[in-house]
Amino acid sequence: MKNPTNSQPSSAANRHPVFQTIILSLSLMAVLLFGSNNSFAQTTNAFDTAADPAYSGDVAGNGLGTAGNPNGGFGFGPWTFTIQNTGGAFISSTGPSGDSFDIWNTTVSSSTIASRPFASPLVPGQSFSVQLRLNSLDNSGTTNSLVLEDTNGTPIFTYWHVGFEPNNAVDGHYSDAAVTNGAAVGFSYNYQQFCSFTFTLNSPTTYTFTDNTTGHTFTGVISGSIGQAAFVRGNSTAGTGGGGDDFQFDALQIVSASPPTFTSSPGPGSFSGSRSNLSVQVLDGSIPVNPNTIVLKLDGATISPNIAKSGGVTIVSYSVNPPLSAGAVHAASITLADNNANAYTNTWSFTTAFQSLPSVIPGPIVASNQETGIVIFSTNDDWVGANYDSNSGKTVYARFSMEFDNLNGETGGGGGYGGLQFISGGINGPQHVIAGNAWVSQSWSVDPSPAPQADLNPETPIVFGEWHTIVERVDYSPSGNATVNLWLDPDFTQTEDAQPNSPVTVSTVNTFDTIALRTGNGTTSATFSNIVFAATSAGAGFAVPAAAQFLNLIPAANDPSAALATPISAQVAFGSFSIASNSVVLTLDNTAVTPAFTVATNAITVNYQPHAPFAAGSSHTVALTVTDSNGTAYSTSWSFTVDPYPTLPVNIPGPIDVIYSINSDLGIQIFNSQNEWIGGNYQSTSTNTLYTYFSMEFFDLNGETVDDVGGCYGGLHFYEGSNERLLAGQSWLRNSWSIDDKSGGEGGELALPPVETIVVNEYHTIAIKSVYSPGNNTAVTVWLDPDFTKAEASQPNPPVVASMDNTFDNIRLRCGNGSAAAEFSNIVMSATSPFAAASALKLQSLAGNLSLSWTGVGTLQSAASAKGPWTDALNQANPQTIATTNSASFFRLRQ
Numbered sequence: 001m002k003n004p005t006n007s008q009p010s011s012a013a014n015r016h017p018v019f020q021t022i023i024l025s026l027s028l029m030a031v032l033l034f035g036s037n038n039s040f041a042q043t044t045n046a047f048d049t050a051a052d053p054a055y056s057g058d059v060a061g062n063g064l065g066t067a068g069n070p071n072g073g074f075g076f077g078p079w080t081f082t083i084q085n086t087g088g089a090f091i092s093s094t095g096p097s098g099d100s101f102d103i104w105n106t107t108v109s110s111s112t113i114a115s116r117p118f119a120s121p122l123v124p125g126q127s128f129s130v131q132l133r134l135n136s137l138d139n140s141g142t143t144n145s146l147v148l149e150d151t152n153g154t155p156i157f158t159y160w161h162v163g164f165e166p167n168n169a170v171d172g173h174y175s176d177a178a179v180t181n182g183a184a185v186g187f188s189y190n191y192q193q194f195c196s197f198t199f200t201l202n203s204p205t206t207y208t209f210t211d212n213t214t215g216h217t218f219t220g221v222i223s224g225s226i227g228q229a230a231f232v233r234g235n236s237t238a239g240t241g242g243g244g245d246d247f248q249f250d251a252l253q254i255v256s257a258s259p260p261t262f263t264s265s266p267g268p269g270s271f272s273g274s275r276s277n278l279s280v281q282v283l284d285g286s287i288p289v290n291p292n293t294i295v296l297k298l299d300g301a302t303i304s305p306n307i308a309k310s311g312g313v314t315i316v317s318y319s320v321n322p323p324l325s326a327g328a329v330h331a332a333s334i335t336l337a338d339n340n341a342n343a344y345t346n347t348w349s350f351t352t353a354f355q356s357l358p359s360v361i362p363g364p365i366v367a368s369n370q371e372t373g374i375v376i377f378s379t380n381d382d383w384v385g386a387n388y389d390s391n392s393g394k395t396v397y398a399r400f401s402m403e404f405d406n407l408n409g410e411t412g413g414g415g416g417y418g419g420l421q422f423i424s425g426g427i428n429g430p431q432h433v434i435a436g437n438a439w440v441s442q443s444w445s446v447d448p449s450p451a452p453q454a455d456l457n458p459e460t461p462i463v464f465g466e467w468h469t470i471v472e473r474v475d476y477s478p479s480g481n482a483t484v485n486l487w488l489d490p491d492f493t494q495t496e497d498a499q500p501n502s503p504v505t506v507s508t509v510n511t512f513d514t515i516a517l518r519t520g521n522g523t524t525s526a527t528f529s530n531i532v533f534a535a536t537s538a539g540a541g542f543a544v545p546a547a548a549q550f551l552n553l554i555p556a557a558n559d560p561s562a563a564l565a566t567p568i569s570a571q572v573a574f575g576s577f578s579i580a581s582n583s584v585v586l587t588l589d590n591t592a593v594t595p596a597f598t599v600a601t602n603a604i605t606v607n608y609q610p611h612a613p614f615a616a617g618s619s620h621t622v623a624l625t626v627t628d629s630n631g632t633a634y635s636t637s638w639s640f641t642v643d644p645y646p647t648l649p650v651n652i653p654g655p656i657d658v659i660y661s662i663n664s665d666l667g668i669q670i671f672n673s674q675n676e677w678i679g680g681n682y683q684s685t686s687t688n689t690l691y692t693y694f695s696m697e698f699f700d701l702n703g704e705t706v707d708d709v710g711g712c713y714g715g716l717h718f719y720e721g722s723n724e725r726l727l728a729g730q731s732w733l734r735n736s737w738s739i740d741d742k743s744g745g746e747g748g749e750l751a752l753p754p755v756e757t758i759v760v761n762e763y764h765t766i767a768i769k770s771v772y773s774p775g776n777n778t779a780v781t782v783w784l785d786p787d788f789t790k791a792e793a794s795q796p797n798p799p800v801v802a803s804m805d806n807t808f809d810n811i812r813l814r815c816g817n818g819s820a821a822a823e824f825s826n827i828v829m830s831a832t833s834p835f836a837a838a839s840a841l842k843l844q845s846l847a848g849n850l851s852l853s854w855t856g857v858g859t860l861q862s863a864a865s866a867k868g869p870w871t872d873a874l875n876q877a878n879p880q881t882i883a884t885t886n887s888a889s890f891f892r893l894r895q
Contacts, residue, residue, distance in 0.1 A: 058091045059091060102247075127199065130146065130250075146229065159174045184218060196212040229252070257340075260338065272381055287338040294314070296316055306318070330351075361376055369525065376517060377514070395551050398435075399530070407462065421517075433446065457504055471541070479674050495537070549575070552569070552570065558638070561644070572605075574604075649829060650830075652827040655823045660820045691833055695766075696764065696825070700760065701758065715729015737764055752800055770806050781799045786835065841854045859893070862891050864890070
């Protein structure tokens with residue numbers, strides 16, 4: 001007998017109030033109840049516990065039987081109870097779910113069988129799990145068993161313990177299609193403890209059975225289909241010696257194995273997809289993927305991808321040649337099977353990038369709180385490329401329609417926003433103009449940051465579900481701001497110039513290599529349609545203008561630093577009538593010149609290359625007149641200034657004031673790649689050396705008084721595009737004169753020796769030496785308040801020496817934040833050192849005398865002995881002649 005002192009009377013009212021529960025859980029529902037170490041997302045097909053309200057009131061005795069066999073949970077058929085002689089079934093008041101199912105019998109040759117059909121037979125990959133509690137088994141004929149049966153009740157698999165086994169015995173018993181009475185090794189008889197078991201069907205004929213309490217498992221084979229579970233409590237002819245012998249169970253569930261997950265590129269429903277590359281990453285589910293079963297299709301045709309598996313990840317990739325058709329929807333699918341022959345299919349479609357303008361995406365596209373943005377155009381689109389960066393002189397039109405369904409409770413103080421946005425540097429790069437609804441407006445508006453937000457004209461409040469159309473014209477200027485014109489609900493029967501409502505015009509940074517649809521925050525949602533990008537107003541939908549348009553002026557109007565050998569060019573878009581090349585008159589500085597022409601269907605491009613370079617810093621005016629075939633003349637003129645700094649050294653005397661509240665964080669750009677001395681001369685392949693020195697003082701430090709706090713910064717700042725490089729002056733976390741290696745991110749601040757706390761209205765000078773080496777960091781040396789009468793190696797203040805990326809193509813003067821202000825003067829860039837050359841004495845024989853000369857600066861001294869004493873020579877002429885005498889003289893140069 002098992003622990004006879006723990007036996008309880010057999011009356012139903014006193015059945016086993018104490019439990020120790022050991023838990024298995026494989027379903028999401030069970031995770032919430034009991035916890036799990038299984039990281040796969042599985043599907044729960046069936047679940048039931050004794051605590052289900054359906055069993056309320058089915059108490060001791062034969063409550064389940066007399067109450068009409070109620071059924072709880074889901075995914076199972078009705079309970080059936082078969083009782084021979086004395087026995088019954090009821091809900092015990094304790095168990096894993098708070099209750100448990102309980103079957104019992106006490107008389108000779110009695111038994112109770114509780115059966116629960118499955119909604120459908122187990123299939124490979126599915127598991128049936130349950131928690132069992134074995135109580136007293138008083139003799140060798142007493143048995144508690146779990147039986148998995150077919151739908152006719154024929155046993156397929158059985159697991160059991162019999163009476164008189166030692167408490168906590170290590171082996172149970174099982175039977176299947178190949179074994180009549182096998183040893184379930186390590187499956188303990190844990191007296192009066194709930195233990196958890198899982199039967200997993202691996203294939204139609206193989207299984208794994210797991211004791212989740214001990215971690216032991218065994219495998220076997222079955223014959224037939226498992227359609228129900230039966231719980232059997234039985235006595236032999238000896239009967240039972242007392243109570244406490246009930247068979248209890250709880251938490252019945254059936255789960256399906258988690259499927260593999262698929263991540264594709266281009267992704268499902270994506271735009272601007274690659275035309276030449278297709279890939280899928282497959283992450284194993286509960287059962288590993290068999291890579292030999294993978295079939296990849298593109299537009300219905302089977303293709304032969306590269307397949308590589310590492311760990312639980314399979315990469316399927318294919319290079320498409322020839323490339324897919326541009327701006328079109330393409331379909332792809334991947335089918336595969338896992339190691340248990342379960343088949344899976346993933347099908348998706350995507351839109352490929354466009355080659356040229358106009359590019360049209362009809363939509364509709366829903367963006368619901370898409371703060372990261374839905375990319376619709378990118379560098380995959382050939383027309384985007386690098387055509388709209390800081391060197392662009394192009395014009396592009398954008399058109400789209402949209403309506404809002406939700407603005408996250410926007411009241412005009414921030415809360416919701418959305419629209420079409422220009423972004424540079426990929427989807428996570430700097431964000432520029434967004435048109436639709438700006439952050440602090442309840443009307444159709446634009447946020448052209450860093451320029452202020454503005455409502456569109458006419459001011460129109462946003463009404464949910466009401467569609468509106470926006471057209472943007474963006475004119476780019478090399479190394480300058482773009483000019484952006486925005487129309488709300490234009491009249492497309494009229495030309496651009498004849499619109500009834502004037503556009504909102506802003507000047508701001510609007511470089512881009514990515515176009516995205518964005519909405520935020522919270523519940524904000526909007527729908528976009530009829531998205532068009534075009535090179536002309538007609539492409540954007542405006543009526544063809546009656547007048548010719550002058551586009552893409554080179555150099556750009558008011559360009560402050562055109563190249564010395566700049567070409568002169570303009571594109572003339574035809575109006576209602578064509579323009580012939582013999583009707584074009586081009587003048588440069590009031591002198592007619594003879595241009596060349598490139599003629600297209602609706603435009604003519606006029607090109608002229610001056611015979612000789614322009615003078616540095618010179619200003620010029622271009623005038624262009626054309627006459628269309630109807631005899632109407634159109635004219636334009638523009639001026640530009642030639643690069644005033646084509647060669648080194650260059651000097652900006654100043655003073656230049658930089659005030660954060662006026663110049664913002666962008667500061668003032670003083671040089672850029674259009675200055676020919678910069679060009680591409682200081683990139684990663686450079687072998688140049690550049691000296692920079694300047695003086696500056698702070699007027700206001702924005703309240704900063706101590707290190708490591710931040711509050712103020714400023715100085716001369718090297719940039720490559722919009723990427724920050726070396727800042728020299730005051731770094732963010734220093735209140736002393738210092739430098740900041742911005743290429744490495746924040747934290748590269750170094751104080752310049754001697755450490756000088758910055759005092760307002762006190763000028764200091766900083767000198768920088770940058771030595772470039774191909775493929776390596778720049779060797780940077782920085783001095784504070786150098787003495788230019790001395791050589792580099794003889795400076796009174798030691799420099800800071802650092803290795804950093806200081807490649808650049810533009811230089812800015814910056815100062816921030818808040819009330820911060822500074823002044824710069826005497827800014828010099830030079831290829832040669834501004835420091836005095838190292839001194840050297842030279843003594844040579846000349847016509848019987850000695851000639852004495854020296855390089856560098858210093859005071860000539862003489863002595864009768866090499867050890868001195870030394871006195872200043874009366875003759876400080878350089879050079880000078882010294883008569884030959886019989887006495888020895890020694891000379892030195894004191895600096």
